[in-house]
Amino acid sequence: EPEVTQTPSHQVTQMGQEVILRCVPISNHLYFYWYRQILGQKVEFLVSFYNNEISEKSEIFDDQFSVERPDGSNFTLKIRSTKLEDSAMYFCASRELAGVDTQYFGPGTRLTVL
Amino acid sequence: SQQGEEDPQALSIQEGENATMNCSYKTSINNLQWYRQNSGRGLVHLILIRSNEREKHSGRLRVTLDTSKKSSSLLITASRAADTASYFCATVSGSARQLTFGSGTQLTVLP
Numbered sequence: 134e135p136e137v138t139q140t141p142s143h144q145v146t147q148m149g150q151e152v153i154l155r156c157v158p159i160s161n162h163l164y165f166y167w168y169r170q171i172l173g174q175k176v177e178f179l180v181s182f183y184n185n186e187i188s189e190k191s192e193i194f195d196d197q198f199s200v201e202r203p204d205g206s207n208f209t210l211k212i213r214s215t216k217l218e219d220s221a222m223y224f225c226a227s228r229e230l231a232g233v234d235t236q237y238f239g240p241g242t243r244l245t246v247l
Numbered sequence: 248s249q250q251g252e253e254d255p256q257a258l259s260i261q262e263g264e265n266a267t268m269n270c271s272y273k274t275s276i277n278n279l280q281w282y283r284q285n286s287g288r289g290l291v292h293l294i295l296i297r298s299n300e301r302e303k304h305s306g307r308l309r310v311t312l313d314t315s316k317k318s319s320s321l322l323i324t325a326s327r328a329a330d331t332a333s334y335f336c337a338t339v340s341g342s343a344r345q346l347t348f349g350s351g352t353q354l355t356v357l358p
Contacts, residue, residue, distance in 0.1 A: 137289075164343070164344070166343075166345060166346075168346075174350075175348050175349065175350050175351070176290065176335065176346075176348040177348075178345040178346065178347065181341075181343035181344075181345050183343065188342065188343040189341050189342055189343035189345060222287075224289055224290065226290075226346075228344065234277070234278055234280065234295065234339050234344055235280065235292050235295055236292065236346060237292065238282075238289040238290040238291070238292075239289050240288055240289040241287075241288065241289050243287075
């Protein structure tokens with residue numbers, strides 16, 4: 134069964150460093166998302182991406198965040214200058230079609246900012 | 248406002264018992280979804296119920312939806328130790344159909 138994959142599974146970085154989190158969505162899906170979950174808290178929406186552009190973003194997704202689909206398979210989330218409060222699980226998700234709301238999530242990347 | 252608040256926050260039952268989790272939401276919906284998350288892992292879609300449906304079954308899962316009360320429940324019958332996980336309801340919002348999750352119910356099934 135097709136699945137969303139994410140790399141790395143765990144990333145440790147120093148405050149102020151840039152990180153890139155990578156995702157490979159399900160191949161025939163058209164809509165892509167990033168969510169994050171701070172330890173012990175809710176899963177929160179960050180950004181959605183469709184047709185090679187951001188379709189919607191939350192207040193969390195400020196100028197230090199960016200997303201890219203550099204080729205036909207990868208979908209990346211970049212954090213330019215990490216802060217301690219960026220420590221969280223980051224989940225990528227994809228959705229197949231308009232009118233189909235089920236999202237398929239990757240296993241997540243645990244980001245630890247020291 | 249928060250969508251999809253679950254209760255209880257934590258539930259501990261014996262294997263073989265049924266587990267019921269509830270979710271409340273605040274705005275109108277087209278559908279409501281339930282997801283499961285094993286500790287430290289990604290979310291797995293369990294079931295979607297549309298706003299014009301009142302009940303839906305999938306294996307040992309039964310979901311109900313009461314749009315007049317803006318609430319949903321997830322029933323897991325004949326629970327197993329492997330059902331131990333966090334369960335979240337989620338509603339869809341925005342033009343991008345992003346998910347808004349509740350705070351989840353941590354279910355522990357004791358063998």
